[in-house]
Amino acid sequence: MVAAASLLGTVALTGCAKASHDGASADGGGPTKITMWTHSAGNPGELAVYRRIIDDFNASQGEYQIVQQNFPQGSYNDAVTAAAAARKLPCLIDMDGPVMPNWAWAGYLQPLDLPASLTDSLLPTAVGTYRGKVYSAGYWDAALSLFARRSVLEKNGIRIPTVEQPWTLAEFDAAVGKLKDSGYKTPLDLGAADKGEWWSYAYSPMLQSAGGDEIDRSGMRTAQGALNGPAAVAFFSWFQKAFKEGWANSDGPVGNQNFVDDKVALSYTGVWNAKDALDKVGSDLLILPPVDFGKGPRIGGGSWQWGISAGCGKAQSEGARKYLEFSFQDKYLTAFSDSQVVIPATAGATAASKYFGPDGALRQFAVLSQKFALARPATPGYPVVSTSFEKAAKDIMNGADVKPALDAAVQAIDSDIKSNNGYGN
Amino acid sequence: MAETARAPRARTETSEQQLRRRRRAWSYLVLVGLSVFFLFPLVFMFVSSLKPDGQLLSDIGGWRAFLPVGDISLHNYGAVFDRVPVGRFLLNSLFVTVAIVGLGLVVNSMAGFALSRMRWRGRGLVTSVVIATLIVPFETIAVPLVYWVAHLPILFLQDGTLVWDTGWLDGYQVQIVPFVANAFSIFLFSQYFSTIPTSLDEAARIDGAGWFTIYRRIVVPLSGPAFATVAILTFLPAWNQYLWPTMVVQDEKLRPVMVGMQYFFQDNPAWGEVMAYTSMITLPVLVVFLAFQRSFVSSVAASGVKG
Numbered sequence: 001m002v003a004a005a006s007l008l009g010t011v012a013l014t015g016c017a018k019a020s021h022d023g024a025s026a027d028g029g030g031p032t033k034i035t036m037w038t039h040s041a042g043n044p045g046e047l048a049v050y051r052r053i054i055d056d057f058n059a060s061q062g063e064y065q066i067v068q069q070n071f072p073q074g075s076y077n078d079a080v081t082a083a084a085a086a087r088k089l090p091c092l093i094d095m096d097g098p099v100m101p102n103w104a105w106a107g108y109l110q111p112l113d114l115p116a117s118l119t120d121s122l123l124p125t126a127v128g129t130y131r132g133k134v135y136s137a138g139y140w141d142a143a144l145s146l147f148a149r150r151s152v153l154e155k156n157g158i159r160i161p162t163v164e165q166p167w168t169l170a171e172f173d174a175a176v177g178k179l180k181d182s183g184y185k186t187p188l189d190l191g192a193a194d195k196g197e198w199w200s201y202a203y204s205p206m207l208q209s210a211g212g213d214e215i216d217r218s219g220m221r222t223a224q225g226a227l228n229g230p231a232a233v234a235f236f237s238w239f240q241k242a243f244k245e246g247w248a249n250s251d252g253p254v255g256n257q258n259f260v261d262d263k264v265a266l267s268y269t270g271v272w273n274a275k276d277a278l279d280k281v282g283s284d285l286l287i288l289p290p291v292d293f294g295k296g297p298r299i300g301g302g303s304w305q306w307g308i309s310a311g312c313g314k315a316q317s318e319g320a321r322k323y324l325e326f327s328f329q330d331k332y333l334t335a336f337s338d339s340q341v342v343i344p345a346t347a348g349a350t351a352a353s354k355y356f357g358p359d360g361a362l363r364q365f366a367v368l369s370q371k372f373a374l375a376r377p378a379t380p381g382y383p384v385v386s387t388s389f390e391k392a393a394k395d396i397m398n399g400a401d402v403k404p405a406l407d408a409a410v411q412a413i414d415s416d417i418k419s420n421n422g423y424g425n
Numbered sequence: 426m427a428e429t430a431r432a433p434r435a436r437t438e439t440s441e442q443q444l445r446r447r448r449r450a451w452s453y454l455v456l457v458g459l460s461v462f463f464l465f466p467l468v469f470m471f472v473s474s475l476k477p478d479g480q481l482l483s484d485i486g487g488w489r490a491f492l493p494v495g496d497i498s499l500h501n502y503g504a505v506f507d508r509v510p511v512g513r514f515l516l517n518s519l520f521v522t523v524a525i526v527g528l529g530l531v532v533n534s535m536a537g538f539a540l541s542r543m544r545w546r547g548r549g550l551v552t553s554v555v556i557a558t559l560i561v562p563f564e565t566i567a568v569p570l571v572y573w574v575a576h577l578p579i580l581f582l583q584d585g586t587l588v589w590d591t592g593w594l595d596g597y598q599v600q601i602v603p604f605v606a607n608a609f610s611i612f613l614f615s616q617y618f619s620t621i622p623t624s625l626d627e628a629a630r631i632d633g634a635g636w637f638t639i640y641r642r643i644v645v646p647l648s649g650p651a652f653a654t655v656a657i658l659t660f661l662p663a664w665n666q667y668l669w670p671t672m673v674v675q676d677e678k679l680r681p682v683m684v685g686m687q688y689f690f691q692d693n694p695a696w697g698e699v700m701a702y703t704s705m706i707t708l709p710v711l712v713v714f715l716a717f718q719r720s721f722v723s724s725v726a727a728s729g730v731k732g
Binding site: 037041042043044069070071072073074075078079081082083085086087088253254255256257260261270272273 | 478479482483485507508509567568571572574575576592594667668671672673675676677684685687688689690691692693694
């Protein structure tokens, strides 16, 4: 009886709904359908640009039809991983730059095989390369900088740094000290209230600027020496001091509100907060280059990019490539840039951009990206690198001994690499 | 003499009454304090849903966070509808939750009945296996389960024709069926049914009743608290489902409310909209709780179980 009731319920339900799931298969009749997943659900500006590209592409030819499905960013990677496990990935998927090597290694992706003339025209950090092959390419990149008010720096007699002559660490320490003395309880917002991959994205460039790194990039087989060597220890000692001295804290809120409210004098944040800051602070806003910790300033590079899944059929892969080629037109890249306030990946789109063009108010970000951006380590082990880095940095921020915390991170990263047979390296 | 003997007693009673009143006043004070304490998150949520992000974040450090002051409007509620198909998500969650609870009550009570009242070979082993599954967290089986449901056969209607296919992903059924049979619910029913005297079964069998009649006519009517408890304990996790629909539902039209929460977490979370959305999706749960508050408390007390 129990089994009968279960069966009855199951049969009744299996018939109740089945969404149209064409995957990436050709249906014999009309155009070949190609399903495309974005992480942009809940982002009307970005979706509107995608809609425009897809409509234009579908109208431009009759062979392929792009079908768009949107996921919220926070649950996107889980959805992709689950679909990969079920072997139900669509043809076109977007992905955050540092995740790409892991997905390529796991067999989710096939090489992109777009014309070199196209990928060469993009910002280096907008192209995802793994083991010598291009697996992903993006329409734009993001960049970090230090936000400040010109009036505040001038009032405190602090030199305004330039791209050519950024602040040295000694200058920066002196500046933050002066700002604290001037009345800012916490003069610097480093964004330490945030969590997840932000920690690696935001603070590993500082470590690289100091001469360390998250992993030894020469072979991607160990973090020994890179993450726990003298340069790394020196940088993280400074990082700990910044919180101990009360220059920065981890109280939040996440975002740039404390700077907008003039509760902090300096804010280490991204281009995505620039428009709001510009609206609120106006011409007093300064977008400063990052601090030179000794080896030249660095910022993180590599944002959302497009790839083609490994399981995509031959005809669909061909269509997916044609769509991607079509979509990398400057006019679309400029539309993304002006809608999302992100740095266009091509020189042509940058020149046409309202914000990042020659006279754009946020032009500085394009310069910072071109001069200082460094992609995160292109290794399949990056998820573990990132979480280990975050844990160590948070422990250090909260007062842990620097060297043992870094040694623990190195051990976690190296163990992961070892247990995955070096990820093929 | 009698009057003098009565007078102190009257005075004593008065002071006892005063003491009792004072104790009651203190207990009310403590209870009101606790109520306010537990209401804080809800008040914060509703009040914050009326504020723009900048003000919400500025107010957060003080009492203003709990007061509808400053730039108050319903703008965030309008913005929620622009960003998320909230009506559709609510309907999806309602449908999935009602189906899980309804089917779960039938299937699990029948299973509990079979385990507690019927005598059959292997009953003890099956009971042990059912209880053993309680220690396996869902997260550990989620990925294999996705693979499994992606290859299950399915029969569905397409353009008026019945189509036979494989793969349960992207539908309501995949959100409902895996959660209908529930080991904890079976255990609860089984425990509760075993407290009902078996002499009732014997009497019914003498009168010619079969097992299904005994289940339907005798056991179910006597097990109201067990059904109420299971319904409530199943309702909340079903309404709050997040991980599973994230993994198996790709079509936006089929997503439940909790997945919708992620729509607001872009580079900078839209906190005012988050609060407006959570207010909207919390409301049905609050209404259900307030409507069935008495049953909820009594069923929890009767079964000795809390969620």
